[in-house]
Amino acid sequence: MKLARVVGTVVSSHKLESLWAQRFLLLQPVDEHGQRVGAELVAVDTVQAGEGDLVMWEGSKEAAQTLPNWFNPCDAAVIGIVDGLDVEG
C-alpha cells in the first residue's frame, strides 16, 4: 500500500469489457508528509474517491482482486480514503 493524492480523473470510453463501469483516477504518489514522490499513475477507483483526496492505493495482482471480476488487466487500485495521518517527527 502507498499514499497518493488524487489529482484528476481519466475518462476512457473504449476499454476491455471487464473494466466497463470502472472509474480511472490520476494519482500523484506522495509520502507521509505530503511531498510528491515519483511519477503520476492511473488507478481504478473502488471507493468513490474524488479530486484532492488523500488515498491509499495498492499495486500488482492485489489491485486486480479489488474488482468484481478478478481476471482483468489492472495493476493499481485506490482502496481507501485517508481521514488522518499521525506521523512521528
Next chain:
Amino acid sequence: MVLAKVCGTVTCTIKNPHYRGRRIMVVQPIDASGDPKGRSMLALDGVQAGVGDTVVIFDEGGSARLILDCDDCVTVRTVIGAIVDSVDRGE
C-alpha cells in the same frame, strides 16, 4: 522481507472491506544500521507493532494472508509480520 521502522498510523473510514478492523501503519524501510532506505509505504499491522518499533515487512499477498490469518484478504499485500529485537550484522 525488509527491515523497516514504524513511523506513524493512518486513519481511514472508507476502505476496501479486507482492511476493516485492522491498523494501518506508515513504515519506512531502513538498512541494518537504522538509516532510511527508499520510499515509505503503508502496511497492515499483524503483530501489534507500535510507532518507533523496528519491524519486518512482508510485501507479498500470500504471506500477508497467512500473517493476518485471513484466506479471503485477497487485496492485501503489505503486512508487518515481525517486531525486531536486535540486528547483528556479524561485523
